[in-house]
Amino acid sequence: NAGVTQTPKFQVLKTGQSMTLQCAQDMNHEYMSWYRQDPGMGLRLIHYSVGAGITDQGEVPNGYNVSRSTTEDFPLRLLSAAPSQTSVYFCASSPTMGAGELFFGEGSRLTVL
């Protein structure tokens, strides 16, 4: 029962470095999204996708890029890491948008020094 798989689980970067957080789901869900979770701020949407080849910005997209070449994969790229991007990142998928249940990965904890 893989569900949504995120890698890596932990990562430390230096300011200015780039990296990609990987996300894969095996439930054939069309909708996928990336959130960041910071203390006292809940989950904030970074980018989302409603299907292969389609992506859109969420609430806090600056400094992040995404692509959706397949239904299964939705990687999140940090172009030039900044300390403000220190956070826990969650990938989620859903069979529908809006009121549909979100299935989350276990999270990726990123620290930018």
Add this chain to the structure above:
Amino acid sequence: TQLLEQSPQFLSIQEGENLTVYCNSSSVFSSLQWYRQEPGEGPVLLVTVVTGGEVKKLKRLTFQFGDARKDSSLHITAAQPGDTGLYLCAGSSGSARQLTFGSGTQLTVLP
């Protein structure tokens, strides 16, 4: 941007006590979800409410959607240590294509 405010932010109670957490907004939502998140894991859906005034029960947990669909509450009866976690509400409106999450209530139930 639609905002969801949750209260209290932190709650620590003894096993067996009852508690209520709140999720409030000035915006109308077409549906509202409640998730529970345990340390080191992603949130897991508990319930979805879609009709104003709707009440749903999940064992000792009772969820209510406000009549005007702007607020919701979660009541736990006879809390147990296994109820410990971060409770998040999330709202969806007809015009938005994604969920808006509240900041969460961190519940600790002490044995």
